[in-house]
Amino acid sequence: MMSASTSSQPRKPTVIITIGMAGAGKSTFVQRLNSHLHTVNSSRPPYILNLDPAVAHVPFEPNIDIRDTVDYKQVMKQYNLGPNGGILTALNLFTTKFDQVLELVEKRAETVDHIILDTPGQIEIFTWSASGAIITDAVASSFPTVVAYIIDTPRTTAPATFMSNMLYACGILYKTKLPFILVFNKTDVASHEFAIEWMQDFEAFQAALASHPGSRDADGEPTYMNSLMNSMSLVLDEFYKHLKAVGVSSMTGDGMQAFLDAVEESRDTYEKEYVPELGRARAAREKSLQNVKEASLSRFMRDLAVDRDKNPSATPNERWESEEENEDEDEDEDLDVDIIDQSEESWPGQYIDVTRMRRQDEQINWPRPG
Numbered sequence: 001m002m003s004a005s006t007s008s009q010p011r012k013p014t015v016i017i018t019i020g021m022a023g024a025g026k027s028t029f030v031q032r033l034n035s036h037l038h039t040v041n042s043s044r045p046p047y048i049l050n051l052d053p054a055v056a057h058v059p060f061e062p063n064i065d066i067r068d069t070v071d072y073k074q075v076m077k078q079y080n081l082g083p084n085g086g087i088l089t090a091l092n093l094f095t096t097k098f099d100q101v102l103e104l105v106e107k108r109a110e111t112v113d114h115i116i117l118d119t120p121g122q123i124e125i126f127t128w129s130a131s132g133a134i135i136t137d138a139v140a141s142s143f144p145t146v147v148a149y150i151i152d153t154p155r156t157t158a159p160a161t162f163m164s165n166m167l168y169a170c171g172i173l174y175k176t177k178l179p180f181i182l183v184f185n186k187t188d189v190a191s192h193e194f195a196i197e198w199m200q201d202f203e204a205f206q207a208a209l210a211s212h213p214g215s216r217d218a219d220g221e222p223t224y225m226n227s228l229m230n231s232m233s234l235v236l237d238e239f240y241k242h243l244k245a246v247g248v249s250s251m252t253g254d255g256m257q258a259f260l261d262a263v264e265e266s267r268d269t270y271e272k273e274y275v276p277e278l279g280r281a282r283a284a285r286e287k288s289l290q291n292v293k294e295a296s297l298s299r300f301m302r303d304l305a306v307d308r309d310k311n312p313s314a315t316p317n318e319r320w321e322s323e324e325e326n327e328d329e330d331e332d333e334d335l336d337v338d339i340i341d342q343s344e345e346s347w348p349g350q351y352i353d354v355t356r357m358r359r360q361d362e363q364i365n366w367p368r369p370g
């Protein structure tokens with residue numbers, strides 16, 4: 001149903017990057033989305049990437065699994081790191097191979113409608129790391145991409161927690177600049193209607209805040225936190241306009257179609273807003289590179305002119321050395337440009353066989369085709 005295309009070019013699949021605090025239900029959500037998409041169109045199931053190296057069990061079968069490539073416990077041992085450092089380093093090592101991952105995904109692009117990324121449980125390992133940014137930029141410059149920010153609805157009913165969660169979402173939105181869907185999960189436990197109301201009407205949020213215990217100090221004055229959140233609700237009012245919000249239950253499957261509808265709408269936003277922005281960013285980067293090149297060329301020409309002024313008699317002798325003259329010289333003197341070939345230079349990943357590392361009794365199955 002999603003594969004219909006009006007142009008001669010096959011329609012590209014949409015990438016859904018699932019992000020969320022630990023325990024928000026990302027993996028359960030991906031599993032539910034996977035089974036929903038299988039039901040909707042069993043001939044075009046989603047292509048799934050698990051990017052969490054530390055997850056003990058994934059409730060779906062990913063097509064590409066970071067755990068097939070890097071063993072984060074080995075990484076912890078070899079680099080003497082704690083769990084979070086191990087997960088981050090494992091993600092960094094995997095990112096060095098992400099071009100191969102993209103190649104595999106691109107090969108399958110015509111046969112799938114959705115590519116789903118499940119990210120590490122510790123949200124900041126993906127959202128605030130260079131690897132997370134590289135992976136996000138790489139997929140977003142190849143495919144229409146949306147971010148699904150998974151929220152644990154029952155744990156977000158307190159106004160202060162809700163506000164913290166929204167501020168975090170705001171940070172990710174402005175960092176990735178990608179279309180963003182707030183997915184209020186676990187609606188089988190608590191409805192997300194309060195959240196929609198607070199997002200649409202900041203006065204309703206402020207009223208909830210005022211009636212929440214602890215909003216006033218001993219003298220009956222609003223506390224500092226209360227005043228701050230009141231002001232923030234006005235600021236976030238603008239931010240909410242750029243978001244879509246849906247309620248889902250990954251447990252029962254409720255709301256999955258509404259989520260997919262939001263993904264379709266976000267795809268349009270990607271085409272209309274992100275792609276032109278990407279083009280502008282590329283043009284600006286090329287221009288600034290060109291400026292740097294021109295500046296260094298003109299500096300070089302200036303220095304050359306100064307040398308000539310200082311030592312005019314040297315000018316007639318300026319010439320390239322013949323090959324015979326060069327042969328006598330120490331070879332090292334020729335190597336003043338420091339170009340590093342990663343395949344020859346030592347780099348951290350070479351101490352880990354990033355292509356074969358899984359518990360020994362398990363079969364290595366990366367890449368897995370279907």
Ligand SMILES: Nc1nc2c(ncn2[C@@H]2O[C@H](COP(=O)(O)OP(=O)(O)OP(=O)(O)O)[C@@H](O)[C@H]2O)c(=O)[nH]1
Pocket residue numbers: 020021022023024025026027028029055120121122185186187188189248249250251252
């Ligand atoms: N009632 C209910 N529980 C849910 C729902 N979605 C997830 N859970 C539960 O929430 C807990 C966390 O779910 P996970 O899917 O492991 O969450 P996660 O965000 O992947 O957690 P990390 O592994 O830390 O990344 C599990 O006990 C799930 O069973 C839901 O829609 N309703």
